[in-house]
Amino acid sequence: MNKSRTRSISLLFQLGGLVFSLLFVSIILILVKSQPLEAFRLIWEGATGNATRISSVLVVWVPLLLVTCGLLSTFTTGMWNIGIEGQITVGAIFTTGVMRLFLETSLSPVLVITISILAGMIGGAIWAGLAGVLKTFGGVNEIFGGLGLNFIATALNIGLIFGAWSRPGVASMSGTEPFPEQFWLPTFQNFRVSIWSIAFAIIGLVIIYFMLQGTHFGLRLKAVGKGMKSAFRMGIPTWQHMMLSFIICGLFAGLAGAIQVTAVYHRLIPSISSGYGFMGLMIAMLINYQAIWLAPIALFFAALNIGGIQLPIVLKLDSSLTGVLQGSLVLFVMISQGVKQKFLGRK
């Protein structure tokens, strides 16, 4: 069997997964007495209809891409970093906290923004490191340690918004007092997306790609992921590498949180992570943990998210439909992959 044929069969099965998920969502739409094609068209137009919408897609794409970059590092060492949501949140909290400290000082806004973003990255790394410590020294599976840390991060975030950092007079779900405009990451004129955040995303992707594909460090991470014991015998300090993969992931997640604060919301809000962490986990599965397809797939997911906003406005449907579409896509691709392996007997 030549290589290109294997690859085209593989692609065929993946497309099969896409078709099945579209079918599945269509059936659901028919069940609620809606027109599937109308809904899909609406999502498509909602994402690409005009320049503002396209820029909104990019606003979602940036944190999604960064988060998934980070997750590729933990997946490489075989870790399920479900704590990613908390890591984004803590990144946002650190960014907000540090920025609040420097608001009244005479430091230049550029410097303040830089320090705040760095603080966010450190915050994310600390939170990811905690999940790693719980795993290595506490024997707590990273999934449950991560979930616990997510809950704590949420409690901390809400506690700050309604407590210490509440708006004078009106503590509410709308978040903390917005920062003055000079502390925002600059955007293109009227659009919501910042060129800086796009630059961060692209640099992040390049870094993670080369780290995992082209460095000895990446190779060692892979060895740890393939099997703890054998990597240990080969002389690779296993738990240290596992911790490092967590910290790298935390840096990316923290950066995503920092961008949410400095470039998107300009304040801390209760759902600051926007579920991007869990979406990132799904994207990582869909791209089979390989960085090469990350940018387009993340763009597709971001487009679905933005396009879905039109559903409640026009068709009175809940926007969580796009979540169903994303989830069933990953599920059907995984199942069709399994079917291929089972019946064609190839990996």
Place this chain on the structure above:
Amino acid sequence: MGNDIILFGLAGVIASGAPIVIAVIGETLTERAGVINLSLNGVILLSAMIGFWVAVETDSLFFGFLAGMVVGALVATIVAFSSITLKQSQVAVGFILAITCRDLAYFLGNPIMGSQGPIMLSTSIPFLKDIPILGRLLFQQSLMTYISIIMIGVAWFWIFKTRPGLMLQGIGEKPAAAYVRGANVQKMRYFYTIVGGALVGLAGPLYTLSVKPGWKGTITGLDGIGWIVLAITIFGGWNPIRAAFGAYLFAFLQWLGLVLQPYMTSIPSQVLQVAPFPLMILALLFVNMGNTEWMERLIASLPDKVRLRAVKILRSMQSRQPGALGTPFERQ
């Protein structure tokens, strides 16, 4: 606070712990067979919504609960098929389903948000209800709460005292050995995954028809329960009695959060509401710490007398997972 109010609150803890108890027992059965069903968070939401919907349409609590169980069993079948037959990662499939079912619940539940539905009332048990304290605590509950309490004993007896239960332990612990002794590992894993899933699916409507009546979309407040159930399964050491203790502990902490609210005005109420979640996960730390290498070394370095006691305490808290949990079984 008067004694009556405390008693009333504790009876409420038993009632609000019921869905968690049932779900934890379901997951315990599944994991005992060696399969992790990680989809719980989505399943509980989806079954809560569909169970409520069916109960509203049919005006029957029974069909509501039944629908919830069917939802749970169906999702569990997907988990079983992709992980047992197709040998895909159980964690991956479960996680995807956890997210997808949650979104599906919010999407499909949109039209019935805020509808009025039937509510399960409590049925007092004659004579027993008049026992002081215990009567109020245990015998003036709803039917499903009684079932949840009975289920703890039944599940414990099934796992530890019957032949099929012994087989169940075998297929989760050493599937190869169980296979040699004539167990159909794959088939039994399917069976326990689906049964466990059905029980988890029962927990959903128990919320929307009894504990927290009604479907209110994202503010129904059930998001996160499924993850806690998974944590309590570990906390309970795959033993239904210990797991039930964990479930009631969680329900108690949630109640405490409500009760303490007026006394702790410096802490925002939202924080007290989510506090039981991290506390439960922290409990895992104590359960698991004894398994780690550094702890073993630390204990070994202790003087004899202290060591014996420390080992005893740690052993009693420790839980060890079924040997083949999460790994597919291959016939050679």
